[in-house]
Amino acid sequence: MARVNILIGGPTDQIPVDWETVTGIWIGVDRGSLRLVKAGISPALSLGDFDSIDEEDFQLVQEHSQKVLRVNEHKDDTDTELALKLVQEEFLDAEEVVVYGATGGRMDHLLSNIFAVLQPRFKDLIEKITLIDRQNLITFYHAGNHVIRKQMGYKYLGFVLLTGVTDLNLIDEKYTLDNYSCTYPRAFGSNEFIGNEAHFNFASGIVAAIQSRDLPKV
Amino acid sequence: MARVNILIGGPTDQIPVDWETVTGIWIGVDRGSLRLVKAGISPALSLGDFDSIDEEDFQLVQEHSQKVLRVNEHKDDTDTELALKLVQEEFLDAEEVVVYGATGGRMDHLLSNIFAVLQPRFKDLIEKITLIDRQNLITFYHAGNHVIRKQMGYKYLGFVLLTGVTDLNLIDEKYTLDNYSCTYPRAFGSNEFIGNEAHFNFASGIVAAIQSRDLPKV
Known part of the structure; x- marks a missing residue:
């Protein structure tokens, strides 16, 4: 199925x-x-x-x-x-x-x-x-080349390094990263899609991508 | 202050x-x-x-x-x-x-x-x-010996390995751990205090402790 x-x-x-x-x-x-x-x-x-x-x-x-x-x-x-x-x-x-x-x-x-x-x-x-x-749609990735499709109704795109990660490249997002490495978990929030797809890659570790939106303030 | x-x-x-x-x-x-x-x-x-x-x-x-x-x-x-x-x-x-x-x-x-x-x-x-x-009260710890005091109104005690951790010992909690090591982040939820204090120690890494409670189901 x-x-x-x-x-x-x-x-x-x-x-x-x-x-x-x-x-x-x-x-x-x-x-x-x-x-x-x-x-x-x-x-x-x-x-x-x-x-x-x-x-x-x-x-x-x-x-x-x-x-x-x-x-x-x-x-x-x-x-x-x-x-x-x-x-x-x-x-x-x-x-x-x-x-x-x-x-x-x-x-x-x-x-x-x-x-x-x-x-x-x-x-x-x-x-x-x-x-x-x-508010959130969370997907997970092994090292490699990836593309995320923008889902309707979500404004933000966060990248969360769930482990140490090497050579992370955010290629066509609002805020790009170039061969970023980090030895501990770290979350980059509030990034955004530029088009309908976002491309990224990294050499080792596990990364989560979070499409999210604000709800009305209470 | x-x-x-x-x-x-x-x-x-x-x-x-x-x-x-x-x-x-x-x-x-x-x-x-x-x-x-x-x-x-x-x-x-x-x-x-x-x-x-x-x-x-x-x-x-x-x-x-x-x-x-x-x-x-x-x-x-x-x-x-x-x-x-x-x-x-x-x-x-x-x-x-x-x-x-x-x-x-x-x-x-x-x-x-x-x-x-x-x-x-x-x-x-x-x-x-x-x-x-x-629902939550989260504190953070470097490697070493630690004691957490039970805060009123919280039932559960979770231990969250935010990084790889070595030799974690949960000594006097409901569920104990003995020299547990893990190379990636991992969360152990739903543990509990036995008395008013919980003792634990670990040799490397960073650990969070989460005192938490359920809210009425909606």
Whole structure:
């Protein structure tokens, strides 16, 4: 299948309003499974320890999921790691893995979700993964030449060095970089597309690109 | 002075409700300066390019700030970096530097604020800095032996390896670690205090500790 969507049980106020209408199959994790079912979506896989929902809701998840995997609550993996592992095991032909509900709220969860892609076991998935919330669209890259297409509705383009990185070139963005190297993580925010595509490359490390937008000030 | 507070212009819905009552002096950055003045607080320093507020509001900031530093909008530093630089230059005797408004919203800003402490120029400030929002209290550590005191109202304790780290020991937390080393950033969320203090140490790298809590599910 082309696209696998994962709904984690994070704060719902960070999930894009149109999430129910996206294409592809769904994996729900814990409370995320319940949200899928309540939205009329039948998860291809519901997984988690389900300790955050009561037995009645769990029955609902069981009735409406194509497959349920209930794991021990003392698991070694986070919800996101578990979901990515299952994608590797059961959805090998996924071309895109789009994660909803992984941001907002507790910062330990958020950073754990972003840093998950750095684990060697997920190396083959990195460039397939997108984290999406209302303001941000995050993609990940191994060393090499890359092009990012501007997504509608996002103004900014941030480049985040998640590890030490060598020879980073931002070629046709508003602010360019020329063979920039850094031995520690660093985030360059508030860059922008000049055209509809942004080209960049780097020689080693892992980089995230974040398309983002402001919301109205409250 | 014991404590310098910095208010960045991030989303207000992430700022703790009691922020106006904390002790210490205030530095306001851009829109943060205006918020301080409107709350009846006279910033010791208001700084930024002030392009996000109109001229009338800027006059208000000028009238009620002890000092104003207006910088060029095409500056090399982010708001947070600029504020930390000014702390190093003008508030050398600060024992604590507490940053409000640095989280929430755009992920490029958030990661830039968290990763700012990794820059060698801020090395002497790292262990003085706390980032605070409604759900999280983030502190930073160089290699060595450390003790964290449990803050009231926070349930979880996450340890975030912001760089490669060697020989991390979590000694008296709910989940312990024994000489753990990792060559890339990694976040261990959802750990907890057993008592009122948590002891840990590591041999190299930079680690963040995040005390956090859940908010009611929406």
